Amino acid sequence: MSEPPTVDIRAHLDAVFRGEAGRILASLIRLLGDFDVAEDAMHDAFNAALQRWPAEGLPANPRAWLISTARFKAIDAIRRRTRFEASQDDIADTLHGGEPAAAAGDDELPDDRLKLIFVCCHPALAPDARAALTLREVCGLTTEEIARAFLTSAPTIAQRIVRAKAKIRDERIPYQVPSRAELPERIGAVLAVVYLLFNEGYSASSGPSLTRAELSAEAIRLGRVLLELLPDPEVIGLVALMLLHESRRAARISAGGELVLLEQQDRSAWNHALIREGVALAERALATRRFGPYTLQAAIAAVHAEAPAPEATDWRQICALYAALLAMQPSPVIELNRAAAIAMHEGPAAGLALIDALVARGELRDYHLAHAARADLFRRLGRRDEARAAYAQAHALAKAEPERRYLEKRVRELS
Amino acid sequence: MNGAQSRARNPHSTMKYICLGYIDPKKFSSASETEMNAMMDSCFAYDDQLRANGHFKGGEGLQPPNTAMTLRYTNGRVVVTDGPFAETTEQLGGIMILEARDLNHAVELISKHPGAKFGPWEIRPAADLGEMVRQSEARRRQAGKPKG
Numbered sequence A: 001m002s003e004p005p006t007v008d009i010r011a012h013l014d015a016v017f018r019g020e021a022g023r024i025l026a027s028l029i030r031l032l033g034d035f036d037v038a039e040d041a042m043h044d045a046f047n048a049a050l051q052r053w054p055a056e057g058l059p060a061n062p063r064a065w066l067i068s069t070a071r072f073k074a075i076d077a078i079r080r081r082t083r084f085e086a087s088q089d090d091i092a093d094t095l096h097g098g099e100p101a102a103a104a105g106d107d108e109l110p111d112d113r114l115k116l117i118f119v120c121c122h123p124a125l126a127p128d129a130r131a132a133l134t135l136r137e138v139c140g141l142t143t144e145e146i147a148r149a150f151l152t153s154a155p156t157i158a159q160r161i162v163r164a165k166a167k168i169r170d171e172r173i174p175y176q177v178p179s180r181a182e183l184p185e186r187i188g189a190v191l192a193v194v195y196l197l198f199n200e201g202y203s204a205s206s207g208p209s210l211t212r213a214e215l216s217a218e219a220i221r222l223g224r225v226l227l228e229l230l231p232d233p234e235v236i237g238l239v240a241l242m243l244l245h246e247s248r249r250a251a252r253i254s255a256g257g258e259l260v261l262l263e264q265q266d267r268s269a270w271n272h273a274l275i276r277e278g279v280a281l282a283e284r285a286l287a288t289r290r291f292g293p294y295t296l297q298a299a300i301a302a303v304h305a306e307a308p309a310p311e312a313t314d315w316r317q318i319c320a321l322y323a324a325l326l327a328m329q330p331s332p333v334i335e336l337n338r339a340a341a342i343a344m345h346e347g348p349a350a351g352l353a354l355i356d357a358l359v360a361r362g363e364l365r366d367y368h369l370a371h372a373a374r375a376d377l378f379r380r381l382g383r384r385d386e387a388r389a390a391y392a393q394a395h396a397l398a399k400a401e402p403e404r405r406y407l408e409k410r411v412r413e414l415s
Numbered sequence B: 001m002n003g004a005q006s007r008a009r010n011p012h013s014t015m016k017y018i019c020l021g022y023i024d025p026k027k028f029s030s031a032s033e034t035e036m037n038a039m040m041d042s043c044f045a046y047d048d049q050l051r052a053n054g055h056f057k058g059g060e061g062l063q064p065p066n067t068a069m070t071l072r073y074t075n076g077r078v079v080v081t082d083g084p085f086a087e088t089t090e091q092l093g094g095i096m097i098l099e100a101r102d103l104n105h106a107v108e109l110i111s112k113h114p115g116a117k118f119g120p121w122e123i124r125p126a127a128d129l130g131e132m133v134r135q136s137e138a139r140r141r142q143a144g145k146p147k148g
Helices: A006-032 A035-056 A062-084 A086-097 A112-120 A127-137 A143-149 A154-170 A183-202 A209-229 A233-246 A272-287 A293-306 A315-328 A332-346 A348-360 A368-380 A384-397 A401-414 B025-029 B033-052 B103-111 B114-118 B130-144
Strands: B015-023 B056-061 B069-074 B077-082 B091-100 B121-125
Touching: A006 A035, A006 A062, A006 A112, A035 A062, A035 A154, A035 B103, A112 A127, A112 A183, A112 A209, A127 A143, A127 A154, A127 A183, A143 A154, A143 A209, A143 B103, A154 B103, A183 A209, A183 A233, A209 A233, A233 A272, A233 A293, A272 A293, A293 A315, A315 A332, A332 A348, A332 A368, A348 A368, A368 A384, A368 A401, A384 A401, B015 B025, B015 B103, B025 B114, B033 B056, B033 B114, B091 B103, B091 B114, B103 B121
Parallel strands: none
Antiparallel strands: B015 B091, B015 B121, B056 B091, B069 B077
16 A cells, blocks of 8 residues: 555646646746647646656645646647647747746746736737636636636637637737736726626526526636735725625525515525625725725625615715715716615605706616616605606616516506 | 636546548649648648647548448438539548547647648537437337337
8 A cells, every 4th residue: 555546646636736727827828938838738747647646656846846747748749849840930939939938947936827817818809808718728617618608609719719819929918917007907907807707697697597606706716816916906896896796696586586686685695704705805995095996886885785784774875985986987877876875865856866867968868777766766756657657668678587577567566 | 725726627527529621622733742741741740649649539531522422311212322412622531539628729739730731620529419319218218118
């Protein structure tokens, strides 16, 4: 019994892969200067480990062993290829044209993964390609898994990824963390991808719900990696926002698959561990006094999360947070949300006046939620005919099935 | 740290893709013998590399379309004709069963294949018929049982 059985080695290797593949790949891209070469090399190294570790025993530092083995495999593969394929010289060029591999050594650098995230979310790439590339290269999902999550076909996703990688190569998009001057804008692009992934998994009401929930979980994991590597106030704010939304997942859909509004949710079904963590992060981001829109949205979500019942909500504070958000990021949708908060704080008439003015301006004329909000305020004021007409208008504009069912129910209740 | 990797694909899990390699005969007719040899050598060398890395799970080159026979079920019986179903400028030249981690990996492996210079490749995931076969077996067992 001197050698560990092969099964154990395999299980150990699987664990190393799950925990370290992202870091190893990120280091290899830095060392080898090419996504595809790095990916192949990493998988060759894992295969080599599967063959050699059972006989040779576990190396002292498995990650370093894998990175150095992968690097040798890649250089080997490129030499073999250049023997018969002159045109492959450009890959060898890329390999040597990247960062000074020899000087950097084989070990990972702590910000390798951060570089990988910044490359995958580079503004030069098409926005839908950024999300797909991040899921595949940073999170390790397969093309097929990404396609299922986005309810699209695998060839569509594959093409986005191929084009994005070609663009990274052709335009020589640098594999680096952006300079301090570029950082705010570039972080913005990264956070937009993370939040898009989260919302894809959170708000979509169609498709296999399990896969979609995993997409939100993936976004939160990615957010946590960013939080560890780059604790910028807006990174903290976005993680807080995602955790606070996630805390309500179980309560926001009824057993029959209907959407349940915040007011009607069973607050005991909220995940209070996530709320505690989200609230603490939101407070941490606010304390920096350098926060942005994600932090303010997280703060609003935190106020809701801390109210034991809807009537205990601190609407005054929510109105103030919306005013700050609006000053930072003027948008008619945020104005609408602020008007709804004012209606709760100062009464339905005050909110209605604001929404009417907003709709009169034209931007929200075709936005179903603006009409639903008006309808709701008419109802609370006892103006049933106007409420019914506004609900009908909202219903005519709404597209998602659960929302349409909810609006139909409201119209029926007033008839 | 557990990080972003907890949902990562298993390092040993792969999928099968059937790769159909097409040939444009015009590109061959103009090639000299030296050029043809160089092209064959590069294709076979790359196939060897795919084999060495465990990606090549089988495959065959095909003889030209004029060696083919086509069977078709017509009016209750099988009608056999010689030649392929349709003449096209691009002819199916070979098939390969490729093992890859996902569709992008398959695309990457095949895009390096020197054969791609002589005609297009079509890559299709193998269909998993396991469940269909199991259901069919159950139906056939049921049908074989004596009645009553």
